[in-house]
Amino acid sequence: MTRSSRKTARPVAFAADGHDHMSCIAEALQRAVALCESRGTQLTELRRRVLELVWSSHEPIGAYRILEQLDRPLPGQMRGKARRAAPPTVYRALDFLIEQGLVHRIESLNAFVGCDQPQATHAGQFMICGHCGVALELNDAGIANALASCATRLGFKVERPTIEVRGICPNCVRSGATQPAHAEHRHG
């Protein structure tokens, strides 16, 4: 019986500066197609485009930026042909992608980032660089379990166990950054 070889978990690490990000995007889209196929859910053209835009870098992207990019014609597409996507459509696409585990929402940034392990449900922990803006998702069962048992002990009912940690990534540390360049995004 041939079973598709189970991929060993990749070591969790910040992507190096100048890494082949096109292959990050390609892999993410492949994973999404396979996942939706296996679940019988529809990865429509818009959902696929939104996912691609979320994956345009490892930096979480806001819904407004996604909308802006969607309005831009694709290479080779005539200007007039670019369809204007309505904000609710984009939010619905994002909701779908979040529901499928393909995208996570970073609350502290009000932005979205692609997940590279969408197969299993998990509460991500994120290390977010305040200098270049990249976010690295840890899927550390140890942290998740510690948090869960603390909550149980305290009688605290967890609704959203996601952890968002701010700091400076190794790429920025190497290039001499000592403090965040990005001002905190504040809304309201």
Ligand SMILES: [Zn+2]
């Ligand atoms: Zn990448």
Ligand SMILES: [Zn+2]
């Ligand atoms: Zn994830």
Ligand SMILES: [Zn+2]
């Ligand atoms: Zn950084």
